[in-house]
Amino acid sequence: METTAATFFDLVRADLEEVEARMRTGPGGHHPQLDDAIDHLLTSGGKRLRPILVLLTCGMLGADCDASITLAAAVEMLHTATLVHDDLIDGSLIRRGYPTLNTKLSLGATVLTGDYIFARAAHLASGIGSKALMRIFSRTLMTIVNGEISQLFGTEVEDIRQEYFDRIYAKTASLFEVSCEGAALLSECDSEVVGTMKSFGYNVGIAFQIVDDILDFVSEQEQVGKPVANDLRHGLITLPTLYYLESNPEDGHLHDKLVQRTMSDKTIEHLIQNIRNSGAIDQALEQAEEFTSTAKKLLASMPSTPEREGLYELADYVVQRTI
DSSP: OOOOHHHHHHHHHHHHHHHHHHHHOOOSOSOHHHHHHHHHHHHTOOOOHHHHHHHHHHHHHTOOHHHHHHHHHHHHHHHHHHHHHHHHHHTOOEETTEEOGGGTSOHHHHHHHHHHHHHHHHHHHHTTOOHHHHHHHHHHHHHHHHHHHHHHHOOOOSOHHHHHHHHHIIIIIHHHHHHHHHHHHHTTOOHHHHHHHHHHHHHHHHHHHHHHHHHHHHSOHHHHTSOTTHHHHTTOOOHHHHHHHHHOTTOTTHHHHHHTTOSOHHHHHHHHHHHHHSSHHHHHHHHHHHHHHHHHHHGGGSOOSHHHHHHHHHHHHHHHOOO
16 A cells, blocks of 8 residues: 555644744744745645654654754754755746745845744754754754755766765755754664664655655656756756666767756757656666665664654655655
């Protein structure tokens, strides 16, 4: 039977409502435009997988409920801030079917709003009172920003595949990682358990982004809320394209043409169809399933609780979802 979000979502539904409320409640004394922007961003939805990971891990390991909710809100707020800057950098006009913030505000106002949301995330996390938690929280923010800078400026890449995995770690998996690692820290577990849950988050996060990159090719624009093969159009090489390039070595300059964005729209459309019709999509999905399989094996040593079962289900959902 196909796993659905509801099977693990129901375990944390009540706490998620409190997470949402905590994200919307600021310290006060700021411009009302900032609250309006946050309300717009949160109303546009999202799967909330990162806070769900926090809540399930905390529940499994017995962390304090209030601290768990605060950490879940902080992580999702950090994720929200990254989306604001991502959309601005990419020039995206739509996300999840809603206009992006940069279509409503000036460039400067959008940057400052993203900065404010980063600060709100840190403010939430600092309220927990854990130096160790703040250390990994700030590490994650540095990882995300460094990944964006590396993508913007670019460097000579010797290993295209490794560059891809480094990029999606910075972009996505680092937040999944800190969700599980931070939750384990809150639970005051030994370092081995913290490391195991950190690895679980990493593997689920990598799988999540690979599936996102697959959906970028196989979904319709109405489903994903942005143009199909959007990354390819922006010169970003994702795993389906990598597998296609490896199986079609006769065009040795295809990678450079993509990165340098020298291909015509017609050629890009033809390439998208070729990737869709090749075995590259299935290969990428198999790779994602390998990561979730690794993640689930890591849970074997964790306490046998309903929340652990929820984490198993979440790992399956990551690779079975269609949007």
